[in-house]
Amino acid sequence: MEDLYLGWIEQLRKGLEQWGSVKVPGKYRLVFIAGMGGSGIVGDYVAALSNVKGSIPVLVSKSHLVPNFLSRDDLVFIVSYSGNTLETRIAYEKIAEKKSRIVIVSSNGLLESIATENNLPFIPIVKGIAPRTALPHMLYAILGVLDSSGYSIVSRDEAVDAYENLKNNMKEAVDKAYELSSFIDEHKGLPILATHTPFEALVVRGKNEFNENSKIPVKVEVAPEWMHNDIVGWEKPFENKYSAIIIRDPSDDVGSKLVDFMKKIYINNNIPIYELELHGKTFLEKLLYGSLVLGLASVKLARIRGVDPLVTENITLYKKDAP
Ligand code: PA5
Structure with missing residues (x-):
C-alpha cells in the first residue's frame, strides 16, 4: 500500500x-x-x-x-x-x-x-x-x-x-514516516495527534489514517481550543499509556507558542513526544506534506503490527448492514 x-x-x-x-x-x-x-x-x-x-x-x-x-x-x-x-x-x-x-x-x-x-x-x-x-x-x-x-x-x-513541493520533499516525508511509525510502536498506548489551528483537518485525517490502516484508536487535540477543555483533562487523567505527536507550522509564531504550551503539559504527564514540522510555503503545501507523512506512517505501523492496511473489515461489515 x-x-x-x-x-x-x-x-x-x-x-x-x-x-x-x-x-x-x-x-x-x-x-x-x-x-x-x-x-x-x-x-x-x-x-x-x-x-x-x-x-x-x-x-x-x-x-x-x-x-x-x-x-x-x-x-x-x-x-x-x-x-x-x-x-x-x-x-x-x-x-x-x-x-x-x-x-x-x-x-x-x-x-x-x-x-x-x-x-x-x-x-x-x-x-x-x-x-x-x-x-x-x-x-x-x-x-x-x-x-x-x-x-x-x-x-x-x-x-x-x-x-x-511534495515531489521535492518526498524523501524527507518517507524518512519522517518511518521514524513516526517506530515512535508510536515503541510507546504503544493511545497516540495523541496534537496541533494548532488551522491544521485541525490534518490531524483528523491523520487519526482516520491510523484508525483504518494501522487499526488503532487515536486522540486529536487542537490549540487554542485545547486550552479551554483538554488542558483540564490532563490535570488528573486515568493511568493509561499515551504518546503525543506534536505537529506545527514552523512559520507560525503564535501556533508554535501554543503547541509549546501543550508540550509542557504532556511532559508533566510523562508523555513521550514526537515532533513534526510541516514543510512548504503555503497552507496547501503544508497540508499535503503532513498528510503524506501521516498516511505513510500509518501504513508502516500496520506492517510493524502485522495487520493489513488495505482491509477495513469493520467498515465493510457496517456497509453491508447499514441501517
Ligand atoms: O478510506 C476508506 O476506505 C473509507 O474511509 C471510505 O472513504 C468511506 O467508507 C466512504 O467510502 P467512499 O469514499 O467510497 O464514499
Whole structure:
C-alpha cells in the first residue's frame, strides 16, 4: 500500500491535467461538500483552505443529513470514491430535490451512473485504489472546478507549486514516516495527534489514517481550543499509556507558542513526544506534506503490527448492514 501514497505525485499531476475540465459558472451563495470517511475529509480540507484564503463560504456534511437551507443558489460537491456509500447517496437524493447545482466526484459506482443519467458535471477519479489514498486527486478535482468557475481558493499556479513541493520533499516525508511509525510502536498506548489551528483537518485525517490502516484508536487535540477543555483533562487523567505527536507550522509564531504550551503539559504527564514540522510555503503545501507523512506512517505501523492496511473489515461489515 506504500506505493499508493508514493503515487500521490502522479495523482496531483492527473488533477492538474483535469484542472478546468469542469466549469460550473454562475452566482452561488455557498459551496456545500458531502462525503464520508476518506472522501468526506476532502471537504474538510477545502473548507480549511477556504477559511485561510477563500472567497465563498464552504460547508461540509459527513452524514446522510443535509441542511434545510440548501437551495438552487448553492453549489454542491458530492464526493464518494466508490460512488456507492449509502450516506452520500442519501445526501445526494435530498440535495437533488433542493435543485442545488451538483458536481459529482467519484471513481465509479452508482454515483457515476447517476451523473451520466442526469447529465451532471462529473470528475472521474483514478480507479481501483483505497478511497483514503485518493485524497490528492479528489482534492485537486474540487479545487480545480472552483478555480475555473470564478470561486478560486487555490489557483492552478499554486497547485503546481504544491505538486513541486511534495515531489521535492518526498524523501524527507518517507524518512519522517518511518521514524513516526517506530515512535508510536515503541510507546504503544493511545497516540495523541496534537496541533494548532488551522491544521485541525490534518490531524483528523491523520487519526482516520491510523484508525483504518494501522487499526488503532487515536486522540486529536487542537490549540487554542485545547486550552479551554483538554488542558483540564490532563490535570488528573486515568493511568493509561499515551504518546503525543506534536505537529506545527514552523512559520507560525503564535501556533508554535501554543503547541509549546501543550508540550509542557504532556511532559508533566510523562508523555513521550514526537515532533513534526510541516514543510512548504503555503497552507496547501503544508497540508499535503503532513498528510503524506501521516498516511505513510500509518501504513508502516500496520506492517510493524502485522495487520493489513488495505482491509477495513469493520467498515465493510457496517456497509453491508447499514441501517
Ligand atoms: O478510506 C476508506 O476506505 C473509507 O474511509 C471510505 O472513504 C468511506 O467508507 C466512504 O467510502 P467512499 O469514499 O467510497 O464514499
